[in-house]
Amino acid sequence: MTETENVSRRDFVKMAGAAIGGVALGAVGGYSLIPPKETIVTNEVEVEVEVPQEVPEHPWTYVKLDVDAVKARAYDAYFNGGCCYGVYEGVIGELKETVGFPYTTIPTKISVFGKGGIMGWGATCGVLTGAGMAINVVTTDLAPVNEIMGWYTEEALPIYTPVVALKVEGDIPTSVSGSPLCHASVTNWSNLTGFAENAPERAERCARLVADTAGKVAEMLNDQHDGTFTAAFAVPDSVIECGACHGADGPVNNVFGKMDCETCHGDAHN
């Protein structure tokens, strides 16, 4: 006997639901790109098939991550695609491993472009672009993006010490960047520590900074998941002071931003 049956995806799921007692498909943990098997009944023949999964609506469900695992993955990834990729792979790579589908649909190498302030331009530090990209996959409440920008500008970094250093062993001196920009951050660190911009210590510093940033992202997302996230960053005094004239309510409203004005315009109105 040979018969042809048209079985649409919707019918599949419906039939599978009937066959397996209405268990919510894919609702349990351990998603994977390999679709779950289900039994369908068609023409009185039971056939076990794999059910195509549709990518869920944005934002995607976050599960709490192991912060240390994120840091280690991010540190290693820096040496395989740069700073932006390092953070993105640190967070999204761990979500792939922990959750599986739909995170497995993201090729994390799409974030390589952000390195060195976007292809070496020295604009926004790539760890922050990677952080923003990662956070925005799992939430539309972007307070953690603002927070990581502030944290990056005010924290003495790097903090992370790898188990096995991939470029330079031992301590790496820290700096407070005062800016979210790659150029300002690197030059400031270079001036403070005496290491050249192209010294291996600078690469090691950036790799550890990648680990710190990815870890901070995971911490914040874990807290946001638990409902315990609180923002600590407040804009620098200079933004408020200069903003009195140059901000939205001032007589010379020509500035938009939260970067510390002093970093570039310390001599303004002197």
Next chain:
Amino acid sequence: MTETENVSRRDFVKMAGAAIGGVALGAVGGYSLIPPKETIVTNEVEVEVEVPQEVPEHPWTYVKLDVDAVKARAYDAYFNGGCCYGVYEGVIGELKETVGFPYTTIPTKISVFGKGGIMGWGATCGVLTGAGMAINVVTTDLAPVNEIMGWYTEEALPIYTPVVALKVEGDIPTSVSGSPLCHASVTNWSNLTGFAENAPERAERCARLVADTAGKVAEMLNDQHDGTFTAAFAVPDSVIECGACHGADGPVNNVFGKMDCETCHGDAHN
């Protein structure tokens, strides 16, 4: 008669290939998230099923886009998620519509974070972050990312005129940003034109700039697809002059970047 068959995805495809004469699955245009139907034969019963598709390796295959359609989509999108989202949705949204799967797996709202130089910080202009994100999905040859950074800093923008303006009708005055940073770009435009940063004309200017940038991305990717892409941007003279001391081969190697030094450090060494 009731029987149970285990049919793995690989067997599915193999069997389907045998059943339908080995036609390459999904290799034709018009991919869609709804998987193609195929006929499998199991226990002498033909069943037409949908075959799960695995997301392809990065980078994803690009098809040439209609530049005008990209611009129009990007312009509209700006008003629905900001500058970074505008460019990303302009390009990736058009790829979803033109190609379908795997682009349909990307929720383009993952790019909202980049607005206003990342959540209003005034760092890298969001159109450039969105451009980098879009380009890096379809290629690992990132020369167009460098090119769009240079183009943005040197071109008099905006150029685009919408069919129906969503904020302010008529001409919008242009400026050459001289910088890839949101803050510098906006302040420069504001100073040149006399419009306040929070004027509706500024929002209209940014929306049109989104269209211009998304269109430029599509043009470059179309050229890259045809093998005719050539880079026009050369780093500013100041980067070469200042780099003689502060660059990789200089005695004070503390600077990393391609941004015009003059924009922020015009008075250095005076």
